[in-house]
Amino acid sequence: MSDEASRAVGELPAEHPPVKIQKVGVLIVNLGTPDGTDYKSMRRYLKEFLTDRRVIEWSRLYWYPILFGIVLNTRPGRVGKAYEEIWNRDLDESYLRTYTRNQSDKLGQILADHPSVQVDWAMRYGQPSIPDKLQALKDAGCDRIVLFPLYPQYAAATTATVNDKAFQALMGMRWQPALRTVPPYHDDPAYIEAIAQSIESHIAGLDWEPEIVLTSFHGIPQSYFLKGDPYHCQCLKTARLVCERLGWPKEKLMVTFQSRFGPEEWLQPYTDKTVEKLARDGVKRMAVINPGFVSDCLETLEEIAGEAGEIFLEHGGEKFTHVPCLNDSESGMKVLETIVRRELQGWV
Structure with missing residues (x-):
């Protein structure tokens, strides 16, 4: 059969690369x-x-x-x-x-x-x-x-x-x-268990007990939420499930939102403002965790572990710690x- 005839009946040209599938x-x-x-x-x-x-x-x-x-x-x-x-x-x-x-x-x-x-x-x-x-x-x-x-x-x-x-x-x-x-997997049992265990493990390694633990999520503009974005509701559910798993009173685990940008109103309460207020109100020992971040990054290492810790200590707080993200841990x-x-x- 000629090359032309082979092509006519559907055979591939000899130079055609093999197809990888499966x-x-x-x-x-x-x-x-x-x-x-x-x-x-x-x-x-x-x-x-x-x-x-x-x-x-x-x-x-x-x-x-x-x-x-x-x-x-x-x-x-x-x-x-x-x-x-x-x-x-x-x-x-x-x-x-x-x-x-x-x-x-x-x-x-x-x-x-x-x-x-x-x-x-x-x-x-x-x-x-x-x-x-x-x-x-x-x-x-x-x-x-x-x-x-x-x-x-x-x-x-x-x-x-x-x-x-x-x-x-x-x-x-x-x-x-x-x-x-x-x-999204904000309420997946494996995720909730991992976040709760990370909090327990980190606190167990301290020689002091936090009075308040903030769950700081990345914020979004309030207008996005009003347009129907489910993010706010899912953040609140994550925090509630973690708190229930830890067996803590709801007052001990607070939800805040960080990293706002521009003139718009974003989801509140704001993390930095909350950290400052709690310190001024007499809270001396605080931990912050970022459940919405799978890996530590600028927003967790610099903004929370660094800046938020400085704000807390500058306004009367005495002990501050950042609970690392899950990262590539087991x-x-x-x-x-x-x-x-x-x-x-x-x-x-």
Whole structure:
């Protein structure tokens, strides 16, 4: 049979590469990280982050003059200095990158009982990117992919924008892999147990007992909540379930919100204002945990462990401690394993 005839009946040309299929990918995704603390790296990262319509929902006509005229000229230097304080100097990268890579590596080892499963990681902003990693998984033969935004509580500015970016990448593919997106797991028993155990373990290592423990979640503008974002409700449920698991009176575990930006009103009470008020009101011993963050990062290490601790001590507090995030700990990996194994059902 001639080459022309072979092609006519559907045979592939001899130079056509072999098609790899029958693997399942797992892509864990965190918020993002700059490549360095220098001005250019910070500006590039902040530009990608702050031009996302899911993050800043203001009109572009109003927001862009502020962003490009003021914010991207002043904020990179300030944020870069903050990153320098918590930079992983051994690996010359942010701890968020370190922990996310470790989580991916460990999850791959944990799922070694399923040889068809391939685990990788990406960042919504910065590198490695979601499109690049989705393409790499597809090229490796993954015709089914579980996309795991590492946010226990759903917010349009976090979970939804990860999903948006992934589906946008699929729009450019002729042969798209099947895609599953992991739902929020704010009330999953494995997650609640891990957070409660981390609090118990950390307090057991102290020579003092906190009077108050704050669960500080990243804030969102109040307007996002009023538009129907479920984030606030899911944060409150997480805190309630953790408090019940610990057997504490509800007054001992308080919910606050941090990291507000811009002139809008955000979810309240604000973490920094609450820390200051409690110190002024006579609270001497306090712990803070960030249940909404899977990995320690700028917002936990610099803003809470650093700034919030300073505010508390400067206004009359005597003992302050930050409970680390689950990171790549055994209990943290157990949470990720539980979620991923559930979402892989029917595929492996």
